[in-house]
C-alpha cells in the first residue's frame with residue numbers, strides 16, 4: 001500500500017476511511033428510517049477519529065446535525081467546514097456538554113447550538129444575545145431532560161417549569177429541541193429505558209402545555225438504533241408536538257456497536273452487520289533483535305524467554321493511547337498486532353512510547369515493515385473492541401484514548 005504519512009513524522013498514524021464513514025452513516029440513517037434524522041456524534045475528537053477530519057466528510061454525505069463535546073470543539077469543527085456562520089448554517093452543531101462561563105461569545109460567533117439545563121446556561125446566552133441585539137427567538141438551544149442518568153439535564157416537574165418560563169415571546173432564546181439520554185439501550189428490552197421514555201413523555205407534555213413548540217425531539221444512540229427500539233418510539237412522541245424526530249449515534253459511525261442483550265428473547269441487530277471499522281491504526285518495525293533463552297523483556301521483566309526468539313520494536317506506547325492493559329507476561333497472554341497478515345503477540349509491558357512484539361515465526365520481517373495495531377490485514381482483524389476486552393475497558397475508551405500525537409490521515 002502507498003504511504004500516506006508525511007515523511008517528517010515517526011512511523012505511527014491512523015488512517016480514517018472516508019468511504020466507510022459515509023457508508024456507516026448511511027446504514028445508520030437507513031436503520032433509523034425516514035421519520036428519524038440521525039445526528040452524527042463527533043464529540044471527543046470523533047471518538048479518536050479526528051473531529052475536524054470527519055465533520056466535512058459527514059457534511060458532504062448530507063448530515064444535517066453533528067454533535068460535539070464543547071464550544072471549543074464546535075469552533076474547530078465549524079472552521080473545518082469552511083462555512084461562514086450566518087443565520088443557522090448547515091450542518092448544525094449541537095454542543096452536547098453545554099457551555100461554560102466565557103464561552104457564550106463563541107457559541108454566537110460560530111452558530112453553535114448548546115444543550116442547556118442550568119439557569120446559568122440561559123443567563124449567559126441571553127445576556128450575550130441581547131448585547132448583540134439578537135431578535136426575539138433567534139438563538140436556538142436544546143433543553144435536556146434528566147430521566148434517569150442524574151448527570152446532565154433538568155428533571156420534569158417544577159425545575160423544568162422554571163426553565164421553560166425563560167422562553168418568552170420577547171427573549172432571544174428559542175427552544176428548538178428537547179432531548180433526553182437513555183442509560184441502558186444495549187439491553188433492548190430494559191425496563192429502565194421504558195421508564196425513562198415515560199418520564200420523557202411527561203416532560204414533553206409539560207413543554208406543550210407551556211405553549212412551546214420545539215422543532216426537534218431526540219433521544220437514543222447507537223444501541224437503540226441497532227435494537228430498533230428508539231426508531232419506533234421517538235417519531236410518535238415528536239409527532240405529538242409537531243416536531244421532527246432525531247436520534248444521536250456515535251459509536252456505529254466508526255464501525256463498532258455494543259453486543260445487544262435482551263432480558264426476554266433474542267435481540268435482532270438492525271445495523272451492526274452492515275458497519276465497517278473506519279480507523280486503521282498503523283506503525284512500522286523500527287528495530288529487530290534476536291534473544292537467547294532466559295532473556296527478560298520490558299519493565300519488571302514480566303516476560304522471560306524460554307526459547308531463542310526474534311523481537312521487533314514498535315514506536316507506540318500508552319502515551320499514544322495503546323493500552324497498557326495489552327501487556328503480557330510469561331504467565332498471561334496479552335494483546336496482539338498484525339504483521340504480514342499474521343497475528344503476533346505483544347511481549348512484556350507496553351511502555352510509554354514503545355512496545356515489543358514476537359516475530360520469531362515471521363523470519364522475513366525487516367525494519368520498516370508495516371504493523372497493524374487496529375484494523376485488518378488479509379483475513380485477520382484486530383478490533384478496538386478486542387483490545388477493550390483484553391485491557392478491561394470499553395471500546396469507547398480505547399477509541400477516544402488514541403492520543404493527539406498520532407496523526408489522522410484521511411484515505412478513500
Ligand SMILES: *Cc1c(COP(=O)(O)O)cnc(C)c1O
Pocket residue numbers: 041043096180181220221222223248249250251252
Ligand atoms: C455520546 C452520546 C451519544 C452517542 O452514543 P453512542 O453510543 O456512541 O451512539 C448520544 N447521546 C448523548 C447525549 C451522548 O452523550
